[in-house]
Amino acid sequence: MEAEVAAWDRLAVRASEPNPFFESWYLLPSLRHLSASETVEVLHFTIDGELAGLLPIRRARRYYGRPVPNLAAWLHANCFCGTPLVASGAEHAFWRAVLDWADAHAGLSIFLHLRAMIEGGALHRALEDVARQQGRQLATVHREQRALLASPLTAQAYLEASLSTGKRKELRRQARRLAELGEVQHERLLGSENLDAWCGEFLALEGSGWKGKAGSALACDARTAQLFRDALAGAGERGRLERLALRLDGRPIAMLASFLGAPGAFSFKTAFDESYARFSPGVLLQLENLAVLDNPAIAWSDSCAASDHPMIDHLWRERRGIVRLSVAIGGGVRRSLFSRFVAAEIARHPVESPQ
Numbered sequence: 001m002e003a004e005v006a007a008w009d010r011l012a013v014r015a016s017e018p019n020p021f022f023e024s025w026y027l028l029p030s031l032r033h034l035s036a037s038e039t040v041e042v043l044h045f046t047i048d049g050e051l052a053g054l055l056p057i058r059r060a061r062r063y064y065g066r067p068v069p070n071l072a073a074w075l076h077a078n079c080f081c082g083t084p085l086v087a088s089g090a091e092h093a094f095w096r097a098v099l100d101w102a103d104a105h106a107g108l109s110i111f112l113h114l115r116a117m118i119e120g121g122a123l124h125r126a127l128e129d130v131a132r133q134q135g136r137q138l139a140t141v142h143r144e145q146r147a148l149l150a151s152p153l154t155a156q157a158y159l160e161a162s163l164s165t166g167k168r169k170e171l172r173r174q175a176r177r178l179a180e181l182g183e184v185q186h187e188r189l190l191g192s193e194n195l196d197a198w199c200g201e202f203l204a205l206e207g208s209g210w211k212g213k214a215g216s217a218l219a220c221d222a223r224t225a226q227l228f229r230d231a232l233a234g235a236g237e238r239g240r241l242e243r244l245a246l247r248l249d250g251r252p253i254a255m256l257a258s259f260l261g262a263p264g265a266f267s268f269k270t271a272f273d274e275s276y277a278r279f280s281p282g283v284l285l286q287l288e289n290l291a292v293l294d295n296p297a298i299a300w301s302d303s304c305a306a307s308d309h310p311m312i313d314h315l316w317r318e319r320r321g322i323v324r325l326s327v328a329i330g331g332g333v334r335r336s337l338f339s340r341f342v343a344a345e346i347a348r349h350p351v352e353s354p355q
Helices: 002-013 024-034 091-104 122-133 155-162 165-179 195-207 210-214 222-237 274-279 281-294 332-348
Strands: 040-047 050-060 070-073 111-118 138-149 184-190 241-248 251-261 264-272 300-302 318-328
Touching: 002 024, 002 050, 024 040, 024 222, 040 091, 050 091, 091 111, 091 122, 111 122, 111 332, 122 138, 122 318, 138 281, 138 332, 155 281, 165 184, 165 274, 165 281, 184 281, 195 210, 195 222, 195 241, 195 251, 195 264, 222 241, 222 251, 241 281, 251 281, 264 274, 264 281, 274 281, 318 332
Parallel strands: 070 111, 264 300
Antiparallel strands: 040 050, 050 070, 111 318, 138 300, 138 318, 184 241, 241 251, 251 264
C-alpha cells in the first residue's frame, strides 16, 4: 500500500465526500500501530487502472459483544468517520463492487456492517440505491447526532446567534480574569511549523486531565501517541492541518488539532488544562475556532464529538447524522438469517428517528 500513496492522495482530492481518517497519511499509521491483533484487508476499487475507491475491512467474530460473525469496516477508537473514500461519480459502481466481493467472500459472516457513516451523504444515498436495485436488505441499526458547524453567518454573527447575551458577557469576564494572570496568546498554525514540540505539548496537556486518569489519553499508550504524531505530520506535509492553542505566559492551557479537507474540516483532538477550568479555556479556544466560518474553502466543520457533548453542543447549533448500517450479503439462506437477526436487534434497541 505504501507504493500507492500518490494514487491514494489523488483519490482524496477528487473524493465524493472527504474522510481524512481513510486517507493515506492517517490510515497507514493506523494500520501500522493499531491493527496487530486483527487481519485488515483494504479493498481497492479501480476504474481504468486508477484508484477510485477504498475501504478497510475486517472479519469480525463478534458484533458488539455477541458471537455474531460479520464483515465490518475497520475503525478504531480515534477514527471518527467510516464513510469510504470514493471518487466523485463512482459511488454506485463502488458499492456494486464491494457487495459483489462481500457476496463471494462472506465465509461465516452473516452481513456487512458499516459504522460511523455520514447519514444522507453521497455514499449513503448511493448504497441505498444499489441495495434497492439489487433487492438487498439495508438496515439502519443505530443513529446519533453530533455537533456540526455549518452556517453562512460570520463568526461574530454566529456567536451572537448561538449564545445568550449573558453567556457572552460571562465569557468576556472569564477572558479578562485569565489575562490578569499573565500574557494570553492565541496561536493558529498551519502546516508543520514546530510540529514535534506542539505534539509533545498536546500529549502532555491531554494526559494531565481526566483522560489521563482514566487511561484513555493518547499518551497512555505508545501506539496511539505515535499515531497522533504520524497523522499530524502527514496532514501537515499536505497542508491539511490546522492547530490552535490558547497560551498563558507561553504555556498551553487549551489546544485543538483539526484536519482540513475541502469542503469540510474535522476537529480531531482537543484538550485543556483542568486547573484553569474556572476560566473555560476550552470554550475560549472554540470562540477562536469560529473563524473557520470566514474561510471560503470550508463550508462545514465536523466536531467528531460524542452525541450530546456538554460543551460543543451548546456552541455549534447544527447537527450531523451518524449511522451504523448493516447490509445483507450472500445467498438466500444467509439473507433470511440476517433479516431475522436485524429485526430482533432493532426490537431490542429501537433506532432514533432522523432529525
